[in-house]
Amino acid sequence: MEDTIYAVATPKGYGGIGIVRVSGPQVPSIAMAVIGRCPTPRRATFCDFSDSDDTVIDSGVALYFEAPKSFTGEHVLELQGHGGIAVQELLCERVAKLGARAAEPGEFTLRAFLNDRIDLAQAESVADLINATTHAAVKASARSLTGEFSQAVSDIDSAVMRARTFMEAAIDFTDDINGEFDDSVLAQLETIQHQLARLLTQVRQGAMLRQGLEVVIAGAPNVGKSSLLNALLNEDRAIVTELAGTTRDTLSGIIQIDGVPINLTDTAGLHPSDDLVESAGIARAREAIAKADVVLWVTEDETPDLPPDEVISPIVVLNKCDLTDRAAAEIDARTVRISAINRQGLVALRKVIRDSTGISAADGVFAGRPRHIRSLQQAQKSLERAIKECKQKHGELVAEELRETHRCLGEIVGETTTEDLLSSIFSEFCIGK
Numbered sequence: 001m002e003d004t005i006y007a008v009a010t011p012k013g014y015g016g017i018g019i020v021r022v023s024g025p026q027v028p029s030i031a032m033a034v035i036g037r038c039p040t041p042r043r044a045t046f047c048d049f050s051d052s053d054d055t056v057i058d059s060g061v062a063l064y065f066e067a068p069k070s071f072t073g074e075h076v077l078e079l080q081g082h083g084g085i086a087v088q089e090l091l092c093e094r095v096a097k098l099g100a101r102a103a104e105p106g107e108f109t110l111r112a113f114l115n116d117r118i119d120l121a122q123a124e125s126v127a128d129l130i131n132a133t134t135h136a137a138v139k140a141s142a143r144s145l146t147g148e149f150s151q152a153v154s155d156i157d158s159a160v161m162r163a164r165t166f167m168e169a170a171i172d173f174t175d176d177i178n179g180e181f182d183d184s185v186l187a188q189l190e191t192i193q194h195q196l197a198r199l200l201t202q203v204r205q206g207a208m209l210r211q212g213l214e215v216v217i218a219g220a221p222n223v224g225k226s227s228l229l230n231a232l233l234n235e236d237r238a239i240v241t242e243l244a245g246t247t248r249d250t251l252s253g254i255i256q257i258d259g260v261p262i263n264l265t266d267t268a269g270l271h272p273s274d275d276l277v278e279s280a281g282i283a284r285a286r287e288a289i290a291k292a293d294v295v296l297w298v299t300e301d302e303t304p305d306l307p308p309d310e311v312i313s314p315i316v317v318l319n320k321c322d323l324t325d326r327a328a329a330e331i332d333a334r335t336v337r338i339s340a341i342n343r344q345g346l347v348a349l350r351k352v353i354r355d356s357t358g359i360s361a362a363d364g365v366f367a368g369r370p371r372h373i374r375s376l377q378q379a380q381k382s383l384e385r386a387i388k389e390c391k392q393k394h395g396e397l398v399a400e401e402l403r404e405t406h407r408c409l410g411e412i413v414g415e416t417t418t419e420d421l422l423s424s425i426f427s428e429f430c431i432g433k
């Protein structure tokens with residue numbers, strides 16, 4: 001790229017340090033103008049940052065990274081001064097007058113991708129690491145940033161290419177290798193199928209860490225749903241009364257369970273109603289249930305009622321055990337007895353919710369995104385079709401499906417991308433990264 005970009009790389013506001021980052025071919029000349037020299041690469045240099053009239057804007061540390069050994073693959077200069085808003089504005093104005101332009105959101109990382117310093121999955125993990133809200137999400141993002149996710153995709157893709165190469169050779173020289181057709185290629189494809197399924201599970205779990213698990217609290221009126229929301233949040237978020245139908249709209253809150261973000265939503269009680277406002281709340285409750293990852297079906301311990309058909313595989317919460325003198329406890333993997341009002345059984349409930357995520361260890365997952373999941377699912381489908389055609393000895397169709405599998409895997413790391421996709425991904429970044 002021929003132009004040079006700049007941005008403040010530290011959060012806007014006041015702080016101990018403020019960093020202005022510059023990247024592009026004009027960096028050496030900008031360094032000469034601002035600090036009087038081009039610093040030794042990768043060595044911190046204390047110096048004055050000067051304006052065009054040689055007055056000192058600030059004093060601090062300059063770091064110079066010579067292309068291609070920088071994050072962006074270009075010449076990069078970081079001016080690390082005091083963290084004042086006016087100071088950073090003056091430095092940006094100075095750099096702009098020397099020919100640089102303000103960077104777009106994520107443009108530094110985009111340049112790193114375009115200059116082959118990182119692949120697309122690694123680029124996305126930069127934003128995921130910055131936005132991570134739990135320790136588990138940080139670890140998953142870091143694994144993707146260091147290239148573990150990309151390597152896992154690459155390993156599967158290499159196996160696909162080996163099978164495809166063998167298959168295309170089989171098409172050209174059928175008489176020579178036809179005997180190996182079933183045993184060799186089919187065995188390779190089935191191994192790839194298992195590897196792909198495992199990777200998809202890891203990515204789905206990572207997406208859960210990134211986005212949070214959508215948990216909806218549902219049930220009939222006056223069974224203690226709002227009390228449960230308050231108990232799990234450890235605050236009085238929802239109004240609780242003995243009157244049925246107090247909750248008429250959805251209420252939300254966020255908690256963490258062993259590093260997994262949980263987005264809790266309390267809903268209106270499900271029952272027939274002629275009240276227009278209450279009916280609207282019930283409609284919203286049904287919408288929330290349909291979109292939920294997990295539904296906590298709350299019912300009374302003394303007279304439990306079954307969830308409606310629309311509530312699929314819920315965690316059944318038998319509430320108000322303080323009225324039945326039964327002990328609060330985990331009954332099985334999908335049933336817990338609690339007393340929300342007395343905060344009893346919440347540890348067991350949290351464990352059941354946590355177990356429902358399927359995440360056995362955050363160290364074994366990657367920071368997945370919906371597009372990763374879609375690409376892996378499409379790769380799975382084309383691979384399944386390839387296996388089917390292989391069993392029927394349709395060599396050309398096998399090769400064609402493997403080409404599609406390869407294309408889908410390439411989308412993840414950015415081997416096959418569109419300008420719209422890149423714009424969508426990098427527009428989510430903060431400016432300066």
